[in-house]
Structure formats: C-alpha cells, structure tokens
Amino acid sequence: CFFLLQTQGTILPAPNFNPIMDAQLLGGALQGISCEKDVLIDILTQRCNSQRLMIAEAYTDMYSRDLITDLKENLSHHFKEVMVGLMYPPASYDAHELWHALKGVDIEEKCLIDILASRSNMEIFQMKEAYLMQYNTDLQQDIDSETSGHFRDTLMNLAQGTRMEGYADPSTAAQDAMILWEACQQKTGEHKNMLQMILCNRSHQQLWMVFQEFQNISGQDIVDAIKECYDGYFQELLVAIVLCIRDKPSYFAYRLYNAIHDFGFHNKTVIRILIARSEIDLMNIRQRYKERYGKSLFHDIKHFASGHYESALLAICAGDTEDY
Numbered sequence: 001c002f003f004l005l006q007t008q009g010t011i012l013p014a015p016n017f018n019p020i021m022d023a024q025l026l027g028g029a030l031q032g033i034s035c036e037k038d039v040l041i042d043i044l045t046q047r048c049n050s051q052r053l054m055i056a057e058a059y060t061d062m063y064s065r066d067l068i069t070d071l072k073e074n075l076s077h078h079f080k081e082v083m084v085g086l087m088y089p090p091a092s093y094d095a096h097e098l099w100h101a102l103k104g105v106d107i108e109e110k111c112l113i114d115i116l117a118s119r120s121n122m123e124i125f126q127m128k129e130a131y132l133m134q135y136n137t138d139l140q141q142d143i144d145s146e147t148s149g150h151f152r153d154t155l156m157n158l159a160q161g162t163r164m165e166g167y168a169d170p171s172t173a174a175q176d177a178m179i180l181w182e183a184c185q186q187k188t189g190e191h192k193n194m195l196q197m198i199l200c201n202r203s204h205q206q207l208w209m210v211f212q213e214f215q216n217i218s219g220q221d222i223v224d225a226i227k228e229c230y231d232g233y234f235q236e237l238l239v240a241i242v243l244c245i246r247d248k249p250s251y252f253a254y255r256l257y258n259a260i261h262d263f264g265f266h267n268k269t270v271i272r273i274l275i276a277r278s279e280i281d282l283m284n285i286r287q288r289y290k291e292r293y294g295k296s297l298f299h300d301i302k303h304f305a306s307g308h309y310e311s312a313l314l315a316i317c318a319g320d321t322e323d324y
Contacts, residue, residue, distance in 0.1 A: 116159060
C-alpha cells in the first residue's frame with residue numbers, strides 16, 4: 001500500500017510580486033528609528049523563498065547593504081532566528097543548522113537526526129554543496145569527527161545520499177526483514193551495521209514491503225522492536241528513519257509536539273521545522289498534528305510563544321479559521 005501523499009506547504013509564491021517595492025518597504029522598516037517588525041513579518045512570511053532571495057538582491061542594489069546583516073543587527077532572540085532563517089535557500093538553511101548542531105557548545109543530536117533522516121538524495125547532495133561553500137569544510141568529515149559509534153556510522157551513511165530510488169523487489173523484502181529481525185535479537189556490531197545499511201540504502205517502496213514482512217515474521221512493529229532492542233541516539237535515529245519513510249508529515253508533527261510540550265518549548269526545533277517544511281508539507285504536518293493531538297499546531301504555538309516571535313511563527317504556520 002505505497003501511496004504518495006499530495007504534499008502542500010503553507011507558503012506559496014505571492015501573486016503580483018514586486019521585489020523592488022518589497023525591498024523599499026523593508027529598508028524603511030529596518031532603517032527607521034524603531035524597527036517596524038510587523039512590516040518584516042508581513043513581507044518575509046508571505047513570500048516564497050525564491051522571492052525572498054530576489055528581494056535581498058533588490059535590497060543590496062538599492063541600499064548597498066546586505067539584508068541578512070541588517071536583520072541580524074536590528075532584531076534579537078528567537079524573532080531574529082526566524083526572520084534570518086527565512087532568508088536562506090533551503091539547502092543553505094539545512095547546512096547552517098547542521099553546522100551549528102555539530103560545532104556548537106553541545107552537539108545537537110536531535111537536529112542531525114531531524115535533517116538527515118528526512119531528506120531526499122537530491123536534498124542531501126545540495127546541502128553538502130552548500131555546507132562546503134559556507135563553511136569550507138566537508139559535512140561527512142565533520143560528522144565523522146564530532147559523533148561516534150553506530151550513531152555516527154548511520155549518519156555517515158545517510159549523508160552519502162545513496163538511497164535507491166523507486167526500485168522495489170518483493171523477493172528480497174522477506175530476506176531483509178529476516179536480517180532486521182535477527183539484528184534486533186542479536187545486537188552485535190555486525191548486526192547493527194546490517195540494520196542501518198538496510199534502513200539507509202533501500203528505496204522507500206522496498207522498505208514499505210520490508211516493514212510489512214517484519215510484522216509478519218515477528219508479530220511486532222519494527223518501531224517497537226527497535227525501541228526494545230536499542231537505546232540512545234542510535235535508536236532515535238533508526239526510529240526517525242522508519243517514521244519518515246512511513247509518513248514524513250506525521251514524523252514532523254510528532255517532533256513539533258515534543259518540542260512544544262516536552263522541553264518547555266524547544267524554540268530551535270520549532271523554528272527549524274516550520275521554516276524547513278513551510279514550502280514542502282507544512283499543511284500536511286498541521287493536519288497530522290490536529291488528528292493526532294486534538295489541538296491545532298496554531299493553537300499550541302499561540303499558547304507557548306509571544307510577541308513578534310509568536311506572530312512570525314503563526315504567519316508561517318498559517319492557521320485555519322477554526323484554529324484561532
């Protein structure tokens with residue numbers, strides 16, 4: 001039962017778009033005596049990424065200044081993170097988040113998991129190029145030096161971006177399922193390796209069949225089996241891969257819910273997911289969130305954030321009338 005979800009973002013290209021006028025409005029908002037934050041929100045959250053990049057170009061032509069630099073200088077805290085984050089092309093934004101996750105004071109494993117478990121080969125390829133350009137260093141080398149063990153091996157595998165695409169072979173699905181089942185029983189280094197190799201390299205269509213076979217062989221869902229057998233970030237990463245293959249919007253809905261409720265609002269995670277998914281599947285994520293948790297994402301953000309930061313997040317989330 002492999003079906004493709006009609007994915008939909010919350011941010012679409014603005015009609016009647018005029019980058020020069022937007023750049024003028026932003027210049028006025030940023031260079032006034034007090035920064036007009038509402039103007040920034042109205043423009044930057046209501047234009048798609050490629051339009052924002054055109055605005056940035058027009059802004060530089062007009063003021064001989066860099067828009068990102070001006071945003072950084074005029075804004076602060078989480079509101080700044082949202083507005084600046086919106087200005088990066090998607091691959092650069094992923095690269096930026098990964099670099100900070102790897103090179104910050106503490107390694108942010110959950111950020112590495114969110115990004116690497118959910119991106120396509122093409123997205124991974126573009127992100128690695130952006131990483132090299134922005135930081136003059138190789139993403140895989142940084143993963144290699146900053147993480148360890150089977151968690152590292154699995155991240156390294158994902159960062160190769162070599163997952164098969166479109167191919168499915170029912171005859172090997174049962175074999176793969178057996179290998180996964182043994183890996184959950186035996187837990188040797190070799191088994192852990194086999195486990196991650198299958199999860200990182202088989203096509204999505206293939207893994208749908210493998211998970212089904214796993215259920216048939218073991219009478220257990222693969223996620224429950226992984227949680228029973230493994231622990232730590234290695235386990236979290238494997239589970240994330242499975243969840244993203246099954247239903248990516250559900251995975252991100254679950255991550256947002258945790259970030260909002262379990263950590264007393266983990267701002268970085270909320271910001272990263274909303275920005276990264278805003279033009280891909282944030283509508284679907286919102287739908288899953290509401291189905292699974294009863295409250296809308298819009299409601300929960302409104303409840304936990306405040307001020308211009310809240311307004312910016314809500315504008316990206318884009319609520320339905322019944323969400324207010």
